[in-house]
Amino acid sequence: MAFTIKKICCIGAGYVGGPTMSVIAQQCPDIQITLVDMNTERIAAWNNPDLDQLPIYEPGLSDIVAEARDRNLFFSTDVEKAIEEADMIFISVNTPTKNYGKGKGMAADLKYIELCARQIADVATSDKIVVEKSTLPVRTAAALKSILHNTGSSVNFHILSNPEFLAEGTAVQDLLNPDRVLIGGENKEAIQALVDIYAGWVDKDRILTTNLWSSELSKLTANAFLAQRVSSINSISELCEKTGADVQEVAKAIGMDTRIGSKFLKASVGFGGSCFQKDILNLVYIARSYNLQEVADYWEQVILMNDHQKQRFADNIIQTLFNTVNGKKIAILGWAFKKDTNDTRESAAIYVADHLLNEQADIHVYDPKVPAEKVFVDLEYLNSRPDAETRRLASVSEDPYEACKDAHAIAILTEWDEFKTYDWARIKRSMKSPSFIFDGRKLLERAQLEELGFVYYAIGE
């Protein structure tokens, strides 16, 4: 039996649900989409007439929301109503690393997923296609199936896995022109119903269908491979610093080998974001749960290398500043985990700053998109010291020149384009001497800065 999809509900209006559903609504004006979330503030922000106040910053997103909102795209806190009315339900809730109990610090916490499944099971009175959009451990669909099919009602549920591969900062472009769309499932008609939606704007050759488990595992694997490239080049950056090789030159030289490819070879202060670490830890946990110790150790090293990269960046600042940063003002440019997003989850900046705060440095943060309070909350979450001390040592500036004034050093931790356009001569004049720059993104030009009198350190040089 072919399915006709007229109404979609998406549970979870976050970094994935928001942009994904906005693009589907834009591309498929005949489908009515309701994004629901239990976070009332988030939903209110999605409904804010002022498009600058949307809860998520992504280039191009506000135009799409402006086009589709209140036409066929709706944001609501009425989860039950949206579930009841929908033909297809996307689950796009967060699946963070568990911070309690069995698997603490490793496994994905599936409590939000289970809650969604139970809510769907309780509310649904007609057949539904349930789509896993969240990133999930392989075989989660089996648990979902068990919850949905044990309701005692005659409602049929078809479960699909449709992991999302968008990267933040380029979410809209990634959704409009995906390298591939992956759909795993068991029921051919249900799979076809989702294929038909994407086929509205995605080339059919790029829509891949697989079994459920391959789809679930492909998502974890893709992130593990991407993160592994960053850790691999970061490991080489340290060797470059010892030997006189330049990591950018090495990356270019190896990236021109078509078997290696040039993407994801940018050495950095360490990868951040809500996905890489969480998903690799989860992969490691799954491997260990099948007693595959070598597999687990292999992937765990990607995380250990990343931790080392953040740590050694902070250590290098301390060492270079004559082995003490106590009472010294250090400007941190960039708090988001990458440019063009306001997301700070697992940002390397948090860990570098925390390390410097442990040494009693006086931290001044500037980021073009991250609100001040978020910076404090991120630091306080680590619980490294009393909150009052964090707020005494750290501050947030709305102006980059203020952040850098009287600083002993500047650490560049996000690759925001605007940092390249600053009046660096003015910044130099306002700083203490010697004036150090620690470029964790290799964003600036060494020759220009050295000419201005800075002492310039960059990852991998």
Ligand SMILES: NC(=O)c1ccc[n+]([C@@H]2O[C@H](COP(=O)([O-])OP(=O)(O)OC[C@H]3O[C@@H](n4cnc5c(N)ncnc54)[C@H](O)[C@@H]3O)[C@@H](O)[C@H]2O)c1
């Ligand atoms: N952020 C990314 O770039 C990205 C990309 C691909 C995949 N993913 C995966 O997508 C999933 C979602 O990630 P995200 O970044 O959008 O998370 P997020 O935290 O931004 O959004 C999740 C939302 O779900 C809501 N929620 C949780 N449980 C709920 C429930 N029972 N009912 C209603 N709302 C509920 C939360 O309030 C939150 O607003 C995760 O599994 C993540 O790994 C994320």
Ligand SMILES: O=c1ccn([C@@H]2O[C@H](COP(=O)(O)OP(=O)(O)O[C@H]3O[C@H](CO)[C@@H](O)[C@H](O)[C@H]3O)[C@@H](O)[C@H]2O)c(=O)[nH]1
């Ligand atoms: O050469 C590189 C590439 C990335 N990074 C860093 O790696 C992190 C992650 O970057 P990126 O992958 O671009 O952003 P995410 O939004 O985390 O996207 C990843 O995680 C998502 C969530 O699962 C997936 O959907 C995407 O495909 C995957 O790229 C950031 O801190 C980047 O600065 C580097 O340091 N060097």
